[in-house]
Amino acid sequence: MTGRWLWVAGVVCALSLGTAQAQSGAPDGVAAPKTLRYAFRVAETGFDPAKISDLYSRVVTAHLFEPLVTYDHLARPVKLRPLTATELPQPNADYTQWTVRVRPAVYFQDDPAFQGQRRELTAADYVYSLKRFADPKTASPNWTTVEAWKLKGLNALREQALAGVKPFDYDQPLPGLQVLDRYTLRFELEAPMPHFAQELAVDLFGAVAREVIERYGDDSMAHPVGTGPFQLARWRRGSLIVLEKNPSYRERFYDAQPSADDAEGQTLAARFKGRRLPMIDRVEVSILAEDQPRWLSFLGGEQDFIERVPEAYTGIAAPGGLLAPNLARQGMRLHSTLGSDVFLMFFNMEDPVVGGLTAEKVALRRAIGLAMNVAREIQLVRRNQAIPAQGNYPPHTTGYRSGYRSHMSEYNPAKAKALLDTYGYRDVNGDGCREAPDGGPLHLSMATAPEGNQREIDDLFHKDMRRVGLCIPFKIAKWPEQLKAARAGKLQMWMVGYSSALPDASSSASRLASSHAGGNNIARFKHPEADALYAQIRVLPDGPERDVLLDRLRDLANVYMPYKYKGHRFHLDIERPQLQGYRRPVFWQNWWEYVDITPEAARP
Known part of the structure; x- marks a missing residue:
């Protein structure tokens, strides 16, 4: 084990040295391009907007x-x-x-x-x-x-x-x-x-x-x-993505308008107002799925920015929610933002074992949800950088209610066992694994991916399920493969997350509409009342009448439980002093054109 970690760290150091040598190779008298460097934690699938979903x-x-x-x-x-x-x-x-x-x-x-x-x-x-x-x-x-x-x-x-x-x-x-x-x-x-x-x-x-x-x-x-500020210059699938400033990009200038009481926003606006966009020349994105190499590459100076500090390192990077003194002394800056996202587990509602709306299938899903100790996952794996989810609407959207509480955040293995017993999921042969109500094997399977901290989450899930007598083997594949299978209805259960792309709650509501089965509705949930509610929600403007319908749809989903909503994440981002102007987007993804790399800020 020690040799493995030393080998990973050695690779990171070698890469850092190679990058530094390459960047210092600009001809005399020619300024090196302003290059933003950071890493994705999950591999890309491609760059055709009509074909991607990740x-x-x-x-x-x-x-x-x-x-x-x-x-x-x-x-x-x-x-x-x-x-x-x-x-x-x-x-x-x-x-x-x-x-x-x-x-x-x-x-x-x-x-x-x-x-x-x-x-x-x-x-x-x-x-x-x-x-x-x-x-x-x-x-x-x-x-x-x-x-x-x-x-x-x-x-x-x-x-x-x-x-x-x-x-x-x-x-x-x-x-x-x-x-x-x-x-x-x-x-x-x-x-x-x-x-x-x-x-x-x-x-x-x-x-x-x-x-x-x-x-x-x-x-x-x-x-x-496209017509955007950058163009693809180089691509090694799952390894490196390089973009350069689009030389034919139109004249466009920094004119962001923060609210009057937003001190940070006002400072950024004053600094960059009138600058032509984009302000940097190049972006280099590495794919580092493992947490340790991504963190070490940032510490070693290979990255200007780390997007979402790995949960395993939040206690080192930001003890007590504040940037660690050793990082602060280097001029780094911490951004902590409650994301407009939900991490969850979905059940394939077309699956013969966990799907369907009958009482015993609802009981099975509810029992699995009650047996999951999400608070422990947030504490141990996510290092308290999340809050429990109570329903389907992410923060910052019109359906989110900060004071609402539901059984989604309840951990109660005793109640889970009682539900399973009541509906016939019993351990007939005494091997510690429950059978189906007809006495046959209970064929359960959880899809998972080897990236990031998923192994820790899987370990907790396995222990939680065995505690109530459910034996659920894992089906392992890369994340893009699992996503493709999930959309095709070929996975029984999977832990995944989604981010809202707009402040309106219709997008989240669509995840419960049968018309979106196989798309936004990855659980393939189909219910007449849910469809009727979604049809009304999408045509009404914001207001009390619409709020009532949004709440009813949320409650209906919590009852039938096609999804176990687990939590909403805080995103911890850290930038080195040479990166200027960063502010985490909420419902959009583009931000590279709004930042600058200052050559006077020395890189390690």
Whole structure:
């Protein structure tokens, strides 16, 4: 064991030395590029916005592709603002029609697909990009999100392709996606959607160019060409991602607007106001799935920034929630933010063992939830950097209620045993493992991945389950493989998490809608009342009536328990003194263009 850890540490030191030598190799009189270096804890899957669903790929694509609108980098509470649009989308009186104008003179980065011509962004590019989510050949994991918008004619176009009536027709005009002129786009929805502008701000809905997709075909994940501030320069799958400043990026300047009482935000705004974006030249992202190498590479100076300090090292990095004195003396800065996310365990509701709405299946899921000592996981594994979850809505969203408490946070193995006994899950043969109510084997399986601190979480889960007589073997595979299997309905149980992409609670509510099964609704939960509640929630503006429905949907999910909601994480990020301007995003992923690397701050 000692040799293994020494070997890992030795590799990190060697890499640090190699990086330092490479960065010092700039020709005399030529300034070295301002390079941001940090590491992802999970491997990316690719860079086609219509094909990805994992967070880490989205961090990259958010800097390559641009949606029509985005969020102010500094505003808290969050505030929408135009990005490639000239102004925020304008609705009609009942929120069924939204019109937006694309800013002229926005250009895609250069690519052979454009045959040497400068390619301007137009309204038609957004129509094409959104149609790709509907095209069955794209197999977009996020189709259910676009489907829920109910853009007039889009779902029917997809159904024709699925039925084999004719291939998906990108050129067919649709009432739901209208190009009024070169720069003007109109969306028409079948039902009111008061929060539609927030949907358009999701980074997945940045524009791609048709010429690029048609040129690269099935290899589109490796050839991202957008209008964003950065472009892909190098990619070694699961190892290294290098991006460089997009030389054809338009003139765009730092003009974030924090609230008047936000001292930190006001300081950042004063420092960077008027600076042209992006302020750095290059981003190098390593993939370091193991906590120790990621932490050591940061301490050794190979990274300028560590995003989410590994839980195992929070006591060293931030004892008592404050930056450790030895790190503070080096000029480092700590950011602690309660994320808009939920970590959870889902049950496949179509699985014959744990799925279904009958009393004995609900009892099994409830018993598993009651047997899980989430408070101990938060204390031991997450080093108290989380709070227990009470329901499906993440913090900072309209459905979250900070004072609400539910059985989701209850740990009660005695009650779990009583439920199992009552509904016939008994240990018939005395081997310590319960059988199914019919007396046959109880075939349970928990999917897991070898990354990060999951092994510690799995160990606690195993002990918790054995304490109540449940024997649950683990099915191990890499995270991207598990995600693919989960979306296909091939996993029985899995611990995973999700982050909300917008302040409106509709996205979280959709995880309980049957129309999103296999997409946002990874548990494949189907219940008539849940579907009816979701249908009402999505068409109502914020207010007391909507709040009642959001609460009812949360309570319904807690009763049937397709998900065991476990907690909401605090994200601890640490930046070295050379990194300036960082503030953790809330509902968006792009932030690289808003930071600077100061050459006067010496790197180790």
